[in-house]
Structure formats: structure tokens, C-alpha cells
Amino acid sequence: MSRFEGVLVSDHWLQSQFTQVQLRSLKSKFMALKNQNGQVVVDDLPALFLKLKPFSEMFTEDEISNVLHSSGSVTNEVEFEEFLRAYVTLQSKAVTKSGDSKNSSSFLKATTTTLLHTIDESEKKSYVAHINSYLRDDPFMKQFLPIDPATNALFELARDGVLLCKLINVAVPNTIDERAINTKKILNPWERNENHTLCLNSAKAIGCTVVNIGTQDLIEGRPHLVLGLISQIIKIQLLADLNLRKTPQLVELVEDNNDVEELMGLAPEKLLLKWMNFHLKKAGYKKPVTNFSSDLKDGEAYAYLLNVLAPEHGSPATLDAKDPVQRADLVLDHAEKMDCKRYLTPKDIVEGSANLNLAFVAQIFHQRNGLSTDSKKISFAEMMTDDVQMSREERCFRLWINSFGISSYVNNLFEDVRNGWVLLEVLDKVSPGSVNWKQSSKPPIKMPFRKVENCNQVIKIGTQLKFSLVNLAGNDFVQGNKKLILAFLWQLMRFHMLQLLKNLRSHSQGKEITDGDILKWANKKVKNTGRTSQIDSFKDKQLSSGIFFLQLLSAVEPRVVNWNLVTKGESDDEKKLNATYIISVARKLGCSIFLLPEDIMEVNQKMILMLTASIMYWSLQQSHDESESSPASVLEIPEASPESSVNGDHDNFTGVEISKMSIDDVASDDSVISMEENGGTLLE
Numbered sequence: 001m002s003r004f005e006g007v008l009v010s011d012h013w014l015q016s017q018f019t020q021v022q023l024r025s026l027k028s029k030f031m032a033l034k035n036q037n038g039q040v041v042v043d044d045l046p047a048l049f050l051k052l053k054p055f056s057e058m059f060t061e062d063e064i065s066n067v068l069h070s071s072g073s074v075t076n077e078v079e080f081e082e083f084l085r086a087y088v089t090l091q092s093k094a095v096t097k098s099g100d101s102k103n104s105s106s107f108l109k110a111t112t113t114t115l116l117h118t119i120d121e122s123e124k125k126s127y128v129a130h131i132n133s134y135l136r137d138d139p140f141m142k143q144f145l146p147i148d149p150a151t152n153a154l155f156e157l158a159r160d161g162v163l164l165c166k167l168i169n170v171a172v173p174n175t176i177d178e179r180a181i182n183t184k185k186i187l188n189p190w191e192r193n194e195n196h197t198l199c200l201n202s203a204k205a206i207g208c209t210v211v212n213i214g215t216q217d218l219i220e221g222r223p224h225l226v227l228g229l230i231s232q233i234i235k236i237q238l239l240a241d242l243n244l245r246k247t248p249q250l251v252e253l254v255e256d257n258n259d260v261e262e263l264m265g266l267a268p269e270k271l272l273l274k275w276m277n278f279h280l281k282k283a284g285y286k287k288p289v290t291n292f293s294s295d296l297k298d299g300e301a302y303a304y305l306l307n308v309l310a311p312e313h314g315s316p317a318t319l320d321a322k323d324p325v326q327r328a329d330l331v332l333d334h335a336e337k338m339d340c341k342r343y344l345t346p347k348d349i350v351e352g353s354a355n356l357n358l359a360f361v362a363q364i365f366h367q368r369n370g371l372s373t374d375s376k377k378i379s380f381a382e383m384m385t386d387d388v389q390m391s392r393e394e395r396c397f398r399l400w401i402n403s404f405g406i407s408s409y410v411n412n413l414f415e416d417v418r419n420g421w422v423l424l425e426v427l428d429k430v431s432p433g434s435v436n437w438k439q440s441s442k443p444p445i446k447m448p449f450r451k452v453e454n455c456n457q458v459i460k461i462g463t464q465l466k467f468s469l470v471n472l473a474g475n476d477f478v479q480g481n482k483k484l485i486l487a488f489l490w491q492l493m494r495f496h497m498l499q500l501l502k503n504l505r506s507h508s509q510g511k512e513i514t515d516g517d518i519l520k521w522a523n524k525k526v527k528n529t530g531r532t533s534q535i536d537s538f539k540d541k542q543l544s545s546g547i548f549f550l551q552l553l554s555a556v557e558p559r560v561v562n563w564n565l566v567t568k569g570e571s572d573d574e575k576k577l578n579a580t581y582i583i584s585v586a587r588k589l590g591c592s593i594f595l596l597p598e599d600i601m602e603v604n605q606k607m608i609l610m611l612t613a614s615i616m617y618w619s620l621q622q623s624h625d626e627s628e629s630s631p632a633s634v635l636e637i638p639e640a641s642p643e644s645s646v647n648g649d650h651d652n653f654t655g656v657e658i659s660k661m662s663i664d665d666v667a668s669d670d671s672v673i674s675m676e677e678n679g680g681t682l683l684e
Helices: 012-016 020-032 042-051 061-071 082-097 101-111 120-137 153-158 162-171 191-206 215-220 221-240 246-255 257-264 266-285 300-309 316-320 324-337 348-350 352-365 375-384 388-403 420-430 448-464 474-476 482-503 515-528 539-544 545-554 571-591 595-601 607-627 662-670
Strands: none
Touching: 012 539, 020 082, 020 215, 042 061, 042 082, 061 375, 082 571, 101 215, 120 153, 120 162, 120 221, 120 352, 153 162, 162 191, 162 221, 191 215, 191 221, 191 388, 191 571, 215 221, 215 316, 221 352, 246 257, 246 266, 266 300, 266 316, 266 352, 300 316, 300 324, 300 352, 316 324, 316 482, 324 352, 348 352, 388 482, 420 448, 420 482, 448 482, 515 545, 515 607, 539 545, 539 571, 539 595, 545 571, 545 607, 571 595, 571 607, 595 607
């Protein structure tokens, strides 16, 4: 789950050397060093630093000790800020020791110092123009717009969190219920932190990677982090239609229907390049474009592309121009006549700005993709992507995987997990140390049996984690069996959540947490507030109104729900309003969740369980932080009765938890997976 609270350091320069994620990690390691007297002494540090990746490959423990004692940056009894200064000192020594620039660069990327964070003014100007264009009519934001790109107004405006929340809704409409955004002109620190927590959890829910960003980073308006997040949000918006579901005409890019699956597995950026090369080939351009940087610098590819898409605005002068800057300027003039906004300059094209070129090509695609309207081919593409029953779960698990910030970004779940590598990366995050990387093959993998080996290891680890994997083999993943992939990922997601909850009850004899415990905790929380709402199971139909979850959220944090915005939840429209509000309030609180309003309205049992568990985890974290040293358990969970079932339906699943069911049950029983009930529109 995600908590984004900041770690504050009195020395502003020292704080600027670290991201909030680094500070929280280092603070945790530092606190763990404290002895019985609550102190950390200098002789404790070398062993800790030796465990940290940036230093483990550069120093011995004795060398670290010598650096610390000779630098004078720490005293015998070490405070946290002295510890941070020692880290920076050691980091500097490591860079010097690394010698060649290649190693130095690699090292610096791993440790991150603000000296490396340069702001691309062209990108900043482009993003500001995008924001000014898309938010100029927003009732709240228009009082602050237009932003002047020549100043730091963008970063100042981002500090309250409203701008970023609004931008997320532009990229993926209705991600955030705007009733949950704090939009007063002057926000107190609590309200500002809520906005940024809502922003970061919502950014994860649309596919952004935010593992290195905390709310304090955004409150401080740290330029490289703010621009990095804005860049991701805008990219998601611009590439939203680059898939067969949104644009079935893309099927024209392949000649054989057998290649459609390969097309579905392409990342949006790769699909955009394929589209561009498709038209360039028709235009007679001989060189393939393989990137959005060096291959576009001379402007020729753009000239050919625009001439084939909009010949009525073309001019021979564009290709005749000898100066690349002049040609780039003519290209932009041509694009403007097609109603493409001029977000980049001729200089950006000539210098090969990858981000801005990607945005420009995406904009051209949106304005005029030049693809056929062959109804026969389009109907085939629509048929290939019409997995409505699975689409919401695919979306949920895809976004959940991407939220870990692993090296592989998942664009198409069913295609991207087939080589097993992504699943191994996730397993390593969920159960550290479980993967034998020496027996794993990293993509690209040409030999099919290597993929099977990866997937067999996935199955082996799942068995060790006590997943139910009856009738499941590694080859099922390689073959892309969608139901079994979803069933495995559901068990993995559930295991991860239960492990997070279990880790918070370290003082209570290590008892496992069950779904029944979560249900009882939720009922008890609501009951303790004097309300009478109670649920029998995670598929209790009364959950569709949303009232119980709003009462639960109010029970764990009374001020977070504005009851004036809550409906009775009787009609579908009222249920939708409540469900949308629930998701945003939960994210605003600090819950990392990936479900959609329809999952609440239709009482999707699995997503309801994860939502409840996420709220429980947040609540127990607060208790754990406040009473960490208490010998009593921080969990307010009654003993689970032996007959408790995952869904409370004693007629069908007496004494059975999801993790104990066979893989076939998990993959096919509609009372668990709700395949038939999950129909509806995929909201992306």
C-alpha cells in the first residue's frame, strides 16, 4: 500500500540531496540500528552502509569505517542528519573511486543527487502549453492560467496538488472524483497532503510509475519530479488511443490476420512507430524510423509523413530546404494547418528531443491517422479485443504490476507475462528472495523452452507460497491462457495484501490473516461508530449502494467523508456517484487501489475484498505508527471461526478460502471470479 508522508530535514541542502522515497528508506534503516538506549553510534554505520547497493560493490567495511572517522562529518553518537551527511560523503568518495566516467554515471544514476537533475526548458514550455490549452476552461484552474513558461509558476501551482489531479482527469477522464479534491484558495498542510496522496495513488491507477515520488517532494515543488510526473500523465493521454480497442483501424498495419495478436502486444510507442513507418513506406521514404530522436532530426520523415496524410497542405519547399531548421519550421507550419498545436519548436526537432517528438507524432495520429475504414478488417479487430468479461481484471492486475516500478512495463497483460519474466519480477517484489535469477532468462527470449523454464519457476514459487495451482503448468502461461493467468495473479495480489497485513501484527504470535478476519474487522469498525450497517460477505448485494464503504472510511478517519455529497445509493446513477466518491476518498486517505466504480456497483467479490483490505491496512498502519512499541497487537481482529468462508456463503464454500480452492475453481466459478458478472465498459 502507499503512504507518501514526507521526512523533513532541517538542513535544506541536505534534504535536497535525496528523494522522499530515499529519505523514508534511510530513516527506516537508521531507526532499526538504535540500541537499547535509543542511540546509534558511529561504529554501527559501516556494517549498514556495506549492505547498501551503492557502496557494497565499492568498499570494504574497514574502508567505510576509515572514511567516516576521517571525514569528521559524524560524532560518536550519531543523529539522523549526521547519518545522511555520512551517506553523501561516502557517495562522493565512491564516485571518485569509480574512476572512469562510465562507472561514475552508472553509480550516480543509482544513488540520485539533485546535481544530476536538470530541467529541459523546451519540455517544460511544451507541458505548460499543454496545461494552458486543456485546463483553460476549468472552473477552478482558469483563475491561475495561463501559466508563464519562463518562470517557476508551474512548480508553485503544482504545490497544492489541484493542478496535478485535474491533469490526471484530462488524461483519463473520471479517474478522480473532483468532489474529493480540496480546492480552497489557501490549503492547510493536511489538505495539501491529501491532494498529493490522491494524486499519486490516482497516477498509479492510470499507469504512472511513482515509486520515487512522495507527497513532500510535490509539496516542495521539486522541478525534476513534478515535470517527470506531468510528462508521464501527458504521455498516457496522448497514447490512449494507440490500441485496437480504441482504434480498430490499426489492424490495417498488418497484412495477415495471424499478426493481429503480435500487434496487440506492442507498446503504444512501438505501435506509433509502426504506424509512422506504414505511411512512410507508402510515401516512398526508404529509411525506417526506429526512434523518436535521431531518426527524425533532419525533418525528412516528417515531411513525407505529412505529405501522405494531408497532401492538400504540402509544399515541395519542405523537402527542397537544405537547412534542417528551416525544414523543421516548414513541417510545423504544415502540421498547424492540420490543427496540430505547436508544442515543440524547430530546434526541438533538430536536437532530437525524444519526448517532444513522441508527443508531436501522437498529435498527428489523433488529428489524422490516415487508416482505412475497411469494415471487414475492423470487425475482425474488434472481435479479437472483445474480452469484456476479463477486461476489468486485466486492467486491475496490469496497473497493480506496473505500480511496483519493475524494469518491465506491462502494456498488454496477457501478452507480456507469457515469457514469465514479468511474473518473476513481481514475485521478487512480493516475496523477496524467492526467485533464483541464475535459472531465469531475461527478455528478449528467442528459444521457447527458456520461456517455459521461467514460467515453471513461477509455478514452483507459487506452490511454495501455498497457492492453489492444480492443473496449472508453466506452458499455460506461455500459451497465454487468460483465465489461468488471471487466477494466478489474483492469488498473488491477495497474498501480497495479506502479507502486508500480517507484517503489521508482528506482536500477535504471527497468526495468519484470513478473508474472514478482514470482514470482521470492517464490521466491527463500522459498529463501533454506532452505525447499524453490517455485511455478511464480500458479495453482499447491499455493498452496491456504497453506503457501507463510506461508513467504513468515515470510521477510520472521520473527517475524510463529506456526507453532504453522499447519495442514498438507490438508483444506478446514485450508486455510480457513491462508488466514484469511495474510490477517490480511499486514495485520498492513502489506499493504493485499482478497481473501477462498476466493481463496487456490481459487487465484484475480489475487488471488494481488496478495497476492504486496503482500507484496513491503512488504518492499522496508523495504529502501528502510534503504538509501535506496545506489546499488545495493533490489530483489532477477533479470532476467525473455523467455518468462516471467503464470501460468507456457508451453503457453497463452507470452510474454504480462495487460496485453498483449486485453480480450476478460481478460474471458472462465477461466484468467485465473477466472469459473467464483470461485463461492461472498460474505462481506461
